Amino acid sequence: MSQDSQTPESVPTADGMPMLGLGTWQNEDPDQCADSVATALEMGYRHIDTAQIYGNEAAVGRGIEQADVDREDVFLATKVWISELAHDDVLSSTEESLEKLGVDYVDLLYVHWPAEAYDPEPTLSAFDQLVDEGKVERVGVSNFEPEHVDEAIDTLDAELFANQFECHPLLPQEELRARCEDAGVNVVAYSPLARGKVFDVPEIQRVAEKHDVSAAAVSLAWLREKGVTTIPKATSEDHIRDNWGALAVDLDDEDVAAIDAIDEREREVDPDFAPW
Numbered sequence: 001m002s003q004d005s006q007t008p009e010s011v012p013t014a015d016g017m018p019m020l021g022l023g024t025w026q027n028e029d030p031d032q033c034a035d036s037v038a039t040a041l042e043m044g045y046r047h048i049d050t051a052q053i054y055g056n057e058a059a060v061g062r063g064i065e066q067a068d069v070d071r072e073d074v075f076l077a078t079k080v081w082i083s084e085l086a087h088d089d090v091l092s093s094t095e096e097s098l099e100k101l102g103v104d105y106v107d108l109l110y111v112h113w114p115a116e117a118y119d120p121e122p123t124l125s126a127f128d129q130l131v132d133e134g135k136v137e138r139v140g141v142s143n144f145e146p147e148h149v150d151e152a153i154d155t156l157d158a159e160l161f162a163n164q165f166e167c168h169p170l171l172p173q174e175e176l177r178a179r180c181e182d183a184g185v186n187v188v189a190y191s192p193l194a195r196g197k198v199f200d201v202p203e204i205q206r207v208a209e210k211h212d213v214s215a216a217a218v219s220l221a222w223l224r225e226k227g228v229t230t231i232p233k234a235t236s237e238d239h240i241r242d243n244w245g246a247l248a249v250d251l252d253d254e255d256v257a258a259i260d261a262i263d264e265r266e267r268e269v270d271p272d273f274a275p276w
Helices: 030-043 057-066 087-101 120-132 146-155 174-183 194-200 202-211 215-225 237-248 253-260
Strands: 047-049 075-080 108-111 139-142 160-166 186-190
Touching: 030 047, 030 057, 030 237, 047 057, 057 075, 057 087, 075 087, 087 120, 108 120, 108 160, 120 139, 120 146, 139 146, 146 160, 146 174, 160 174, 174 186, 194 202, 194 215, 202 215, 202 253, 215 237, 215 253
Parallel strands: 047 075, 075 108, 108 139, 139 160, 160 186
Antiparallel strands: none
């Protein structure tokens, strides 16, 4: 399949979630953010990821509105920040997110981190309420370790749909991915290119040369082979298109094994309040 032949229908999905999306972290210029979202949607992307703390929900909503794509065809996700995780704050801050995004519902709402105001019972009961009210289609968590995933599953009435965390060839997260798979929880990888560090890894460079594609495309294809959804951040049309081109990359067993064998480890996101 050539890059030009890819369509939204050709994007693999995980329980209805397109496995390649556009991340918007640090896409803070409102016009640039709106344009990048619109560009991605016009190109064929159907999964857009944002968060309250990114400060760009309004711009993301404007980008969705700009694109010639029906709202119901866009898988839209946002995240509740750690200061807003008390029960009533989840409800009020999500209402604000919906207003900023200009939508009646989001397809997926995440707990951004199990930190600060997070308390499983009151926090997750608010998420359940939002599902019951039709304002949230699916419940997710982000940066949850295996024990937090288990606790969330036991606490929620709704199904736990996804866990979003940093994952890439330099941080493959085998244990956490396996726990999510066993529990039927989809994995969504943020920073899937390790903030560009994958570009300098010889094993990835060799696979990229073999397929005549970018190191970014190889890394995204490797994650897809692992059943992981990716949401690489990109602002320029060239980068958005290059990531889209990863869908046309078919890695063979030798390629996957070569990337699996990388022993370098690098975590890019490691705040003081992280649970690990």
